[in-house]
Structures are given as C-alpha cells and as structure tokens.
Amino acid sequence: MIPGKTRDRVEEVVMKVEIVCPSCGAESLLLRKPEYEGLKKVGETLACASCGHTFASEEDVPYKEHAGVQVFTEEDRSQDVKVFEKDEKDRLCRYCANYVVNPFTQWCGRHKKEVEATDTCGAFERRKESGEGEENEASPL
Numbered sequence: 478m479i480p481g482k483t484r485d486r487v488e489e490v491v492m493k494v495e496i497v498c499p500s501c502g503a504e505s506l507l508l509r510k511p512e513y514e515g516l517k518k519v520g521e522t523l524a525c526a527s528c529g530h531t532f533a534s535e536e537d538v539p540y541k542e543h544a545g546v547q548v549f550t551e552e553d554r555s556q557d558v559k560v561f562e563k564d565e566k567d568r569l570c571r572y573c574a575n576y577v578v579n580p581f582t583q584w585c586g587r588h589k590k591e592v593e594a595t596d597t598c599g600a601f602e603r604r605k606e607s608g609e610g611e612e613n614e615a616s617p618l
C-alpha cells in the first residue's frame with residue numbers, strides 16, 4: 478500500500494528530534510529505530526542518542542520543546558517585528574537626503590541611478606526634517 482509506505486519514509490526522515498534526557502541529563506537527540514519482526518515493522522525503539530536510555534513510549538519522550546524552553550512568546554515575536562520594521566524604515570531611500578523624486582523617476586543623487594522609494598542602501602543619509610532643511614537644493618524641476 479503506497480500511502481503506508483510514504484508515511485514510513487517520512488517517519489524515518491524525521492529522526493533528529495531534540496530531547497532533554499532524564500537519564501543522563503543531556504540535551505540530546507532522540508534515536509528512533511524501527512523494530513522489525515522479520516520483514517514486518519512492529520514498532521519503534523525510542524532512545525537517547527547520548528546514553529542509550531530507551532523510552533517506553535512516545536509519551537515518555539522528554540521532547541525539548543515540551544521541557545519549558547519556550548523563550549519566545551507571541552508577544553516577543555511581534556515586538557521583534559516592530560523593531561525590524563522601524564530599522565528598515567529608517568534606511569529607506571525615500572527618507573534619504575540623496576533621494577530625489579520627480580514626475581518621471583525616483584533618483585538616487587549619490588549613486589546616480591534610479592531607485593525605488595522602498596529601496597535601502599549602505600550609504601543612507603537621513604534627510605533633514607522639513608523646516609530645518611530649507612538650504613537643501615531646490616526641487617529638480
């Protein structure tokens with residue numbers, strides 16, 4: 478039966494599962510060895526890759542994810558995203574002193590090339606806030 482075969486294969490590929498072994502105390506990998514009776518697979522041996530301690534069943538396996546290593550909560554994650562977005566925004570060409578826009582193109586005055594407002598580059602120079610930047614060269618028109 479083909480679906481069954483496919484499933485067996487997936488199980489064999491997904492072998493590197495991190496555990497925290499209660500026997501040796503190490504952060505280790507779960508060894509998942511199929512047990513055969515003749516040619517028929519009758520089950521699996523679940524063992525610690527570090528000390529060889531075997532677990533009686535799937536429920537006994539101390540998966541690392543379940544062992545309280547959840548450092549990132551949903552809250553942390555969304556904060557990370559906000560910080561990232563801010564950094565990106567701070568370096569966008571549209572906020573750069575070298576960014577020139579006219580009806581035909583968006584132009585980087587430093588690299589002498591067309592840019593997108595959402596581009597970023599290593600030579601970003603913050604444009605002065607309007608009001609204090611009146612000495613800037615006038616509009617290219």
Ligand SMILES: [Zn+2]
Nearest residue numbers: 498501525528
């Ligand atoms: Zn162990």
